[in-house]
Amino acid sequence: MNNQYDELPDPKKAFLNTDSPRGLLALNAIIAAIYFYVLVFHFTPGNPILFTLLVIGQIFNLWQVFTFIYTVWDTSYEAPRNPAYHAAVDVFITVAGEPTALVRETVRAAVAMRHPAKRVYILNDGYVTKKENWRDMEALAALEGVQCITRTVPGGAKAGNINNALRLTSSPLVVIFDADHVPHPDFLEKTVPYFADPKVGFVQTPQFYKNFAQNYLTQGAWEQQELFFGPICKGKNRLNSTIMCGTNMVLRREALFAVGGMCTESITEDFVTGMFMHEKGYKSVYHGEVLAEGLAPEDFLSYTRQQFRWARGCLDAIFRYNPIFRSGLTFAQRIQYLSSASFFLSGSIVLMHSILPIIFLYTGAVPVIISGMLLTAVFLPYIFLTLYAIQRSSNFTFTFPSLALAMGAFTIQLKALYGALLRQKTSFTVTPKEAVTGNFVRLASVHIIYIAVAVFGVLVAFAREGLSASLVNNLAWVIFSVAIFIPFIRASLPPKKAAALSVPEKERAEKQAYERHF
Amino acid sequence: MSAIFKSPPILLTALVIFAGGLSLFFFSSQSLRLDEAQSLWQTSRAPVDIATIVAKDVHVPLYHFLLYGWRLLFGGGVETARMLSLLFYLLSIPALYALGKLAYNKEAGLFAAALFAISPFMNWYGNEIRMYTLFTLLVILNQYFFIKLWKSARHTDSASSGAALYAVTAILGMYSHYFFFLVLAGQAVFYFLRRQIFPRGTLRKLITSWMLVALALLPWGYYVYSIGEVQNQEPLLQAPTSIILFNAFSQFLFGFQADHINTVFLSLWPIAVILAFLALRKRHGGISPETEYFFLTVMLSTALAFGISLTFHPVFTSRYLILAVPSLYLLVTSVFSLYPERAARFARGAALFVMAATLIIELFSPTTPVKENYREAAQYLTAHAGGADVILLSAPFTIYPIEYYYRGAAPIRTLPLWNRYAFGPIPPFIPDKFPGEVAQATQANQNAWILLSYDQGYQEDIRLYFDTHYQRTDERVFSPGLTLYKYKLRYDTPLSERSKKSIEKSLGGDVPKFAEQILGLRTF
Incomplete structure (x- = not known):
């Protein structure tokens, strides 16, 4: 049977074709508030600890819904730019042991960018990170006619590498590309004109994954990016709160110097540095157009490492540089930074929601005593409207695999939270650009144990109270959690190359990725 | 496929x-x-x-x-x-x-x-x-x-x-x-x-x-x-x-x-x-x-x-x-x-x-809630309700399916009493008037067969009234929400048909009237 929608949208444009259905968003906010009110105030609390946990979880969910609505309320803003404006640019390609062929492609594309005054540099960190191919980068630079800055004194990871290059270069604008992010020829033509406004500190462009059709994981990773680089970044652009993402961006050297260079104290140096720039009064711009194309992590280990780095960095930002208490940020910027960083707290909420039915199965304890179907009558419109609002605002690019991977990563977020709370040391790890093969099912062991615990719990509850309405309802919630965890478990299994995606999906995705767009 | x-x-x-x-x-x-x-x-x-x-x-x-x-x-x-x-x-x-x-x-x-x-x-x-x-x-x-x-x-x-x-x-x-x-x-x-x-x-x-x-x-x-x-x-x-x-x-x-x-x-x-x-x-x-x-x-x-x-x-x-x-x-x-x-x-x-x-x-499933087994209920009444009995139906509108199947001798009445050919809606249940309606409905009958279904909010009142005034002698459920109760209305021994005819012939009147006037018996 054919599906209703046989054609996929253009992957480089669809996520940027955002919508702001204000009536829908307002309705969503109202229904969310009603749901919260009914859940918290209408029903009799059950177990006080579980009730408190549930209320905390719902407050967090409400925060996420409201900040999302606030962000995407208007995604049409475009910052002014002067096409006649030109300034000299230093193009930095950060390298730390990536394959030479991959770097070569990026270097050549950087050289091919149209701009009257640019210099391209390979920022070679291979020596300090003890990569075997560090000399190859110098040879590559010589061959391609660009300069190579090889760091000999370690420190500060990627941020240190950039700061080192800042000391050795002088152009007023700096462009940063990760080794795998291949720019389009018009990258500078589209981004530099924003700097005609002397208050613009940095311009960020989307981080497109050209290998999104490679497997189930790259697809999920890209679909997560789509929501962020689509409606969220476009909404943040309106609020002068664009998040600096570390690659495919242009920075004003003066602004970087004003904040002491790239922040070396955080593993998400970009996020924090951007916040510091905003603090100093510099503006940010998000240019909603794919101008460079990179690679998504192709294996589960790389994916989880990347997720951990983002989670740990953003949670560190909350605990060490809490945007709410930093002077110099506007109200909108405080809210936006906090909402972005606090996304990585959602792991705790996923855990809470998953574990409540398990607690019922084993003990019979419930957070609220519910009679009738009133909760259902308010919850279903709330959740459906929220999903539909996300779908509408993201031009229907938000998908179940991306949602499930994000929610399934709750273990990673909890680990990051634990590390951030205890201020454990962690190091910057470059996301590998080649697939690491192996079986990573151990990374999903918590999810698998959850399923086993749930199955046994159902037996316990059945023995205790038979097939009661409460048992059936909690069983349904367990099934819900398991349905969310399955894509995460699936991604942790060794990939079957041809079967990583279902055949029609893969054919469609590959066709689009490789035939139509390349 | x-x-x-x-x-x-x-x-x-x-x-x-x-x-x-x-x-x-x-x-x-x-x-x-x-x-x-x-x-x-x-x-x-x-x-x-x-x-x-x-x-x-x-x-x-x-x-x-x-x-x-x-x-x-x-x-x-x-x-x-x-x-x-x-x-x-x-x-x-x-x-x-x-x-x-x-x-x-x-x-x-x-x-x-x-x-x-x-x-x-x-x-x-x-x-x-x-x-x-x-x-x-x-x-x-x-x-x-x-x-x-x-x-x-x-x-x-x-x-x-x-x-x-x-x-x-x-x-x-x-x-x-x-x-x-x-x-x-x-x-x-x-x-x-x-x-x-x-x-x-x-x-x-x-x-x-x-x-x-x-x-x-x-x-x-x-x-x-x-x-x-x-x-x-x-x-x-x-x-x-x-x-x-x-x-x-x-x-x-x-x-x-x-x-x-x-x-x-x-x-x-x-x-x-x-x-x-x-x-x-x-x-x-x-x-x-x-x-x-x-x-x-x-x-x-x-x-x-x-x-x-x-x-x-x-x-x-x-x-x-x-x-x-x-x-x-x-x-x-x-x-x-x-x-x-x-x-x-x-x-x-x-x-x-x-x-x-x-x-x-x-x-x-016999417990399917919308099943209304009026046919079996009516057939049961046809077989068991005698001419001296009365069949009482509530809610009143359930008379339609019962009378479609019922072929017995006992008269059918509704509680509350309702004449569907008369002008106006179905009368409401009024607790104060109810005993009088029961008296009017049962008259000189021996047993009342009460078939309750389609509760309109007073079914339990009816059942309680009969439970507290008469002796329940039978109960039968035909389908979910369709229950038949049998109540004995009187304890005097009914006269045999032969005796009735003999008395009527000698007195030139009907037996209930005779019983009421001469023997002082009330029908309830």
Whole structure:
């Protein structure tokens, strides 16, 4: 049977074709508030600890819904730019042991960018990170006619590498590309004109994954990016709160110097540095157009490492540089930074929601005593409207695999939270650009144990109270959690190359990725 | 499966044969139910009387006139009358296929038709002597021509004929059930939300159609007004609650199930969230207008009925909202079509399996709540109630199905006492007057057989009154909510027929009068 929608949208444009259905968003906010009110105030609390946990979880969910609505309320803003404006640019390609062929492609594309005054540099960190191919980068630079800055004194990871290059270069604008992010020829033509406004500190462009059709994981990773680089970044652009993402961006050297260079104290140096720039009064711009194309992590280990780095960095930002208490940020910027960083707290909420039915199965304890179907009558419109609002605002690019991977990563977020709370040391790890093969099912062991615990719990509850309405309802919630965890478990299994995606999906995705767009 | 999908006529024929066979072999032999008995009673009169009774009963007369003609042509039995509803139901199956094909594609149409053919809810009403399958058929046809208004925008001729047929089906629909206005309301809202997809001139066509509907309804409205009285003889509906709301959806999908089964279905509601999550997929252009339309039809009609019931008068019942069923099934079809191929296949298979299973349960389970075994109750009374007994029915309107089957000697009366041929509505239950009504109903009878069903809020009062005043000697449950109690009214030994005749002959009067005057015995 054919599906209703046989054609996929253009992957480089669809996520940027955002919508702001204000009536829908307002309705969503109202229904969310009603749901919260009914859940918290209408029903009799059950177990006080579980009730408190549930209320905390719902407050967090409400925060996420409201900040999302606030962000995407208007995604049409475009910052002014002067096409006649030109300034000299230093193009930095950060390298730390990536394959030479991959770097070569990026270097050549950087050289091919149209701009009257640019210099391209390979920022070679291979020596300090003890990569075997560090000399190859110098040879590559010589061959391609660009300069190579090889760091000999370690420190500060990627941020240190950039700061080192800042000391050795002088152009007023700096462009940063990760080794795998291949720019389009018009990258500078589209981004530099924003700097005609002397208050613009940095311009960020989307981080497109050209290998999104490679497997189930790259697809999920890209679909997560789509929501962020689509409606969220476009909404943040309106609020002068664009998040600096570390690659495919242009920075004003003066602004970087004003904040002491790239922040070396955080593993998400970009996020924090951007916040510091905003603090100093510099503006940010998000240019909603794919101008460079990179690679998504192709294996589960790389994916989880990347997720951990983002989670740990953003949670560190909350605990060490809490945007709410930093002077110099506007109200909108405080809210936006906090909402972005606090996304990585959602792991705790996923855990809470998953574990409540398990607690019922084993003990019979419930957070609220519910009679009738009133909760259902308010919850279903709330959740459906929220999903539909996300779908509408993201031009229907938000998908179940991306949602499930994000929610399934709750273990990673909890680990990051634990590390951030205890201020454990962690190091910057470059996301590998080649697939690491192996079986990573151990990374999903918590999810698998959850399923086993749930199955046994159902037996316990059945023995205790038979097939009661409460048992059936909690069983349904367990099934819900398991349905969310399955894509995460699936991604942790060794990939079957041809079967990583279902055949029609893969054919469609590959066709689009490789035939139509390349 | 794909080979079958290439031949919709074969699959549709199979579906029609399945639904028809199921009806002929299983459903149609069931006992007459209250609503059906009312339809038979109403259509056993002259057309003018039918119009009057239907008007008083807060309904519209198209179905009743059709049933009147049908019975004239084919006979007046229960099975024959049920065939008319079955005919409309069977016609609805290919009609829904056509609607699904027009809205999406032939595969979607076939799947929706399959859901419709095995639906326990639709199969139930496919065999009920009421207007619901006619109503559903007209809803499907009307929606077909409504969607054609924007789908066939390029073909002027077909657009014009489509608009005319839209108007015709709307008029007939309004004469099949008052709730058809919910369909038109949904279409109006949809037009104003998505008017950009309609070709120019559609608003004019729609307004013209709606005006024609209003004009066509005027005579009936005037007639109802001129009668000046509403006498709803249907059971009192409960004020809606969140449970009733979700029960309606549960019934649309899983039919009428016993409470414990229904509770399981309702408790599984978080599965609906999973189904929505799975539908999150990339797609061009978002949700199709057709899906939006079906969603709006389901939600708006349900919400309006719920709101009216909360604010004015309880009218929320799943059978009135049968208009939402075709849209709901097409909506389910649409959601499943968004899933990845394997998940979609699984979801479709699971949906068909669950519906088939619940159909079997509904059909064979004695605890199916809508089963009304008045036939067996009446046969039992025929066999056991003697001439000196009285049969008391409550609620009063349950007299229709009982008298259809009852062939015994005991008189039948209702509690509260009701003369359905007299002017005015069914009298209410008034506790102070009740003992007097009991006295009047039982007179000199020996035993009272009290058949309680369709609780109108006073069933328990009646049972308690008899339990505290008389001796209960028997109790029997015929179907869920249909209970018979036997009470002994008096302890004096009744005279034998021979003795009675002898006394009457010698005294020249009747025995009860003699007993009352001479022996001082009271009948209770």
